[in-house]
Amino acid sequence: MLLNKFFMRLLLSFCFCLISHLTFSQNWQIIWEDNFDGSQLDLSKWTHDIGSGSQFGLWGWGNGELQFYQSQNTELENGIATITVKEEPSGLVDSWNNSFYYSSSKITTKGKFDFRYGKVEARIKSIDGQGFWPAFWMLPTNGQWPCDGEIDIMEQWGNNYLTNSTTGAAHIGTCPYSQASHFYQNFSSYISSGSYADEFHTYSIVWKPDTIKWYVDEVEKFVLTPSSYFSIPNQHEWPFNSNEWYIMINLAITQDGPNLNTVFPNQIEIDYVRVFQDISTSSLNYEIKDFDFFPNPTKEKLYINKNLIQSVHIHDLSGKLLLKKIINDDYINVDFLNSGIYIVTIKGKDGNKKNKKLIIK
Known part of the structure; x- marks a missing residue:
């Protein structure tokens, strides 16, 4: 089975390279991935959200969901x-002393990996059944909801029949939350026959400044720009050009819950999750409009916007200066650094400074 999967991945990689060349015409480099090849979840990449959300002041994770997450x-x-x-017949009790009679899991890269812009993709085999709510989505690190945004790459709602529809969305709004000022744009894509639970499908976005595009099995399904929202710019700002964002995958149970036809136990399966960024020279000034660098993690080079940045200093975690460079090019060689974590200090031509963590693979 492992051998079959190896050849399947080779075939998928070939198809992805061909399609991405024809469709996206960009030079994608993987900056983060998990192929789930071990026997346990890689806790250097993921962490678990636990419980019902009560520890954060949320009832059912803010949606009245009926599951209790556990690792x-x-x-x-x-x-x-x-x-x-x-099903959990004895109940699982949260911090508010409420009992939950279903358990599931939510994995997230929060605190482990975040990023901005690129192609984000997962290959997932979904689930049939009333009440099931699988999702592959992103939130901004240290952000507030919904003013700092939410990107839903894939959401599906189970029903009495087949899960033949998949959706994606992007949320904006004001903080604190107000139903009157919360807006989102979404799409639905229907499979021609059967269910999204019958086999694996790829779900992805291509995310650039002022643009997010959704793909299902490498076919473009939906595009959003600031002009997609009538409330921008008078009431809201487009939040998707700001912050670093982390990834989540979870299987929830909706507030309406399952019915007598819903099968337990049940599951979703995840083949891989990957994040790519475009390193083609022609795209550098487009991708790095702000005070930043990519890819991160990296092995050899950091790409930057030389029009905005004056100098870069790199220190190790003890504070030792390892590199001091005046910027004349649109990249910096960092292949002399050993694998590990470093602190990069960026000084802009306007005199402002920014410190950011750098991971060398």
Whole structure:
């Protein structure tokens, strides 16, 4: 089975390279990925959200969801991560002393990996059944909801029949939350036959300044720009050009819950999650309009906007200066650095400074 999966990945990689060349015409480089090849979830890449959200002042994670998240509902085998939803007849009790009679899992890169812009993709086999709500989505690190945004790459709602529709969306609004000032744009894409739970499908976005595009199985389904929202710029700002963002995948149960036809236990399966960024020279000034660098993590080069940045200093975690460079080019060689974590200080031509963590692979 592992051998079959290896050849399948080779075929998928070939197809992805061909399609991305024809469709996107960009030079994508993987900056982060998990192929779930181990026997346990890689905790250097992921962490678990636990419980019902009560510890954050949320009832059912803010949506009245009926599941209690726990880490043991995520398992890895033969290169596949499985999130299983189960009945819990005895109940699982949260910090508000409420009992939950279903368990599931939510994995997130929060505190482990975040980024801005690129192609974000997962290959997932979904789930059939009333009440099930799988999602692959992103939020901004240290952001507030909904004023700092939310990007839903894939959401599906199970029903009495087949899960033949997949959706994606982007949320904006004001903080604190007000229903009157919360807006989102979304799409639905229907499979021609069967269900999204019958086999694996790829769900992705291509995210650039002022643009987000959604893809299902490498076919473009939806595009958003600031002009897609009538409330921009008079009432809201486009929040998707700001902050660093982290990834989440979870299997929830909606407030309406399952019915007698819903099968337990049940699961979604995840083959891989990947983040790419475009390193083509022609795209550098477009991709790096702000005070930043990419890719991160990296092995050899950091790309920057030489029109905005005057100098870059790199220190190790003890504070030792390892590189001091006046910027004349649109990249910096960092192949002399050993694998590990470093602190980069960027000084702009306007005199402002920014410190950011750099990971060398």
